[in-house]
Amino acid sequence: MVVPSRRPTLAGQLLAFQLAIIVVVLVAVAALSLAQSAATFNRVEGRRVAALAEQLADNPLVRAQLDAPAPGETLAPLVQSTRTESGITSVTIANARGVVVSSTNPILVGTRLPLGEPGVAEARGWSGELRVDGERELVAQVPVLGAEKGKIGKHLGTVMVGEASPTLWQRARNASSNLILYLGLASAMGLVGSWLLARRIKRQTLGLEPREIAGLAEHREAMLYGIAEGVIALDPHQRITLVNAVGRTLLDLPEECVGRSLAELGIEGRLRDVLTGVDGDGTDEVVLRRGRVLVMNRMSVTKDGRRLGSVTTLRDRTELAQLEQELGSFRSSTEVLRAQAHEFANQLHTISGLIQLGDYDEVVRYVDALARHRESLDLTLTSRVHDTAVAALLMAKSAQAAESRVQLRVSERTSLDRLDPRDSADVATVVGNLVDNAVDAAAAGEAGHNAWVEVELRQDASTVEIVVRDSGPGVAPELAQEVFSHGFTTKAAQEGERGIGLALTRLVCKRHGGEVAVTNTAAGAAFTARLTVGHPVAVVEANR
Known part of the structure; x- marks a missing residue:
């Protein structure tokens, strides 16, 4: 051998x-x-x-x-x-x-x-x-x-x-009576210095040999550039020390970004707070960046009590969020059918009880009342909301809100014409997200059986304005400007949990050249969203 x-x-x-x-x-x-x-x-x-x-x-x-x-x-x-x-x-x-x-x-x-x-x-x-x-x-x-x-x-x-x-x-x-002595002392000092330097370098390289260091560098490159997630590392001075190709793409960073600070790269606001650890605990932080919904996890790096910086991983949840919204639509439809089945069962039980009591006149009056209520709701929606998809969504949300003991009503000032299918889908997404958040807020409020949510749709030649009001507790003033960039829902704003419903709402509005904002009223909160419809709109930056 x-x-x-x-x-x-x-x-x-x-x-x-x-x-x-x-x-x-x-x-x-x-x-x-x-x-x-x-x-x-x-x-x-x-x-x-x-x-x-x-x-x-x-x-x-x-x-x-x-x-x-x-x-x-x-x-x-x-x-x-x-x-x-x-x-x-x-x-x-x-x-x-x-x-x-x-x-x-x-x-x-x-x-x-x-x-x-x-x-x-x-x-x-x-x-x-x-x-x-x-x-x-x-x-x-x-x-x-x-x-x-x-x-x-x-x-x-x-x-x-x-x-x-x-x-x-x-x-x-x-040459010198002490030349041999001087050369000997210089040799001894050189030997000791060389030995100490060799030991210091050995400690600094953690006992690794050059071939082992080269192997680690190769493995690091393969790992960083072989994973599907973005990775970005910062030093204590907020300078980028490492970023892989996926991270550079997700954050829209230039090729020569390593060694530059976040301020030099123009990274401000919510994204900077998450990367530097100012905001939150660094776990599953939702950030909007250039039209993308990013989920970021940050971890501080320390060694021997010395802070070396931080490493943050990024995942693009834009498509996943859209899929979740689609699944949410199916789930919402299921909940509507369940609520309607429950409502119909109660109505049938009432009719059956009246028949058993022999009060047939009351049966007729009860059925007529149910028919008039249904016709009134259908007439209100069909006369003011001519877009079928949005009208159907409001019908479904009405039944779902009733299940949560919340009254969903449509404002008398509502007026919406038929939209292009793509615009209709986006308007329906915004309406659905805002109504879901409003229903959760109203149900959690102190109004009790008087909880309500009001939807108002207004349209002009190129813009659709959506206003959703509720009787809930409102949004805390310190969250009013950050709730959309953080990805909070109204429920999350109360309980501290994170969501992406409002983040997607803002993303859709930005994509249509609009905006969404929230204000507190005497009764609760009012979310106002504006979208440009009827012609293509350039995609703008959602959140820096």
Whole structure:
């Protein structure tokens, strides 16, 4: 079985990288110190050997003996004493032809003097590094000139004084007496610092290695962009730190929204309150945004007692809300049929009881009264509401309201013509939602058996106005401006529960270029909705 090789940890990689940097820095520092030591040696020793060479070239004995036969024997003691007294490496004297006549290195005697540059043979001075007998020395070559008054003397020869260049180890030792100590301390501090940095990064990455961090990032991307819900994350300063494609679409955010604050993106009002946690507990909050009904759930994120921000999920319930309304219509029809069945059963029981008592005249009067009431209601609706769908809805809502001991009546000022089927459906939706909320409010009020709901429909050339009044307790003033954006129903306004009936009502009105509002009257609450009908209307923003 092949055992996979163990990869170095992130802390190990960082430590090795830091150690490599420390080694490079130490080498650079050592090289700089050595270069500085060499420059100091060349400057100081160069001056010394030049001074010694000039002093020796100006010695009268040297001038006198260079032209004499066998000058080496006479100059040898002077050369040795100069070397001994000054402590330099070598002293060499050559004649005008460049032949060494005396030197502290006997091997050079009789050979040609190595020249630093050709000008030395023409009585010019020179100093610098030169290889002498295989060894590199710092030398100074000074011409020996004859003493003649009023003019430059004759070139008699050349004096060369040299000092051996130090080795690399000698330069390192001479660079600084504490250089090794400094390098050692720097190395120790670098090692400790690298180890502490590696531990800190290990803690900050929660002990994860680079491949594990990359895997988490890939899984996060797959999760965020693979789910059908929107996700948006904020930091404590209300800046967007993360948002997936669904969330960006639902909130209508630009592509470059990450890193920008909610204020910069123009998010205000109810949506901002939900995202920042100002409004509610963050659970199933209903918000209208650009014609969509959104349900949002917010959760704060903290770690080690430190607040990191929040994450909010979004679901688009626009289509679901419409389906709920359609199901509500079927449910309402079922409730109407049940109420009518109950009402008919009571009426039949009354008729049956009168027959058993033999009061046939009362039976006739009772049946006639029921017929007149039905005809009166039908006549009122059909004479004032000519749209079949809306009239049928009001008939059904009347029976349903009666089941809740609430009287549903149609205002005498009501007048509605037949509408386009699409406009009729939307008007019926608004009427149904407002009547349902009004019936709930009236039934929960203190009017008792005198509870009522009044519907008034008015129409002009392009607008339908719907006014629904009730005898309920009204809407709290602090909720009057927010009840539609929050998605409250009138019942929810009393009990604190959430709904989307009024939110959908406002959405339909906005879609038709209208609006819905609520005011409190002496008797209860009055909801007024306006819709433009008869021609297409551009969809406008429902709620920012």
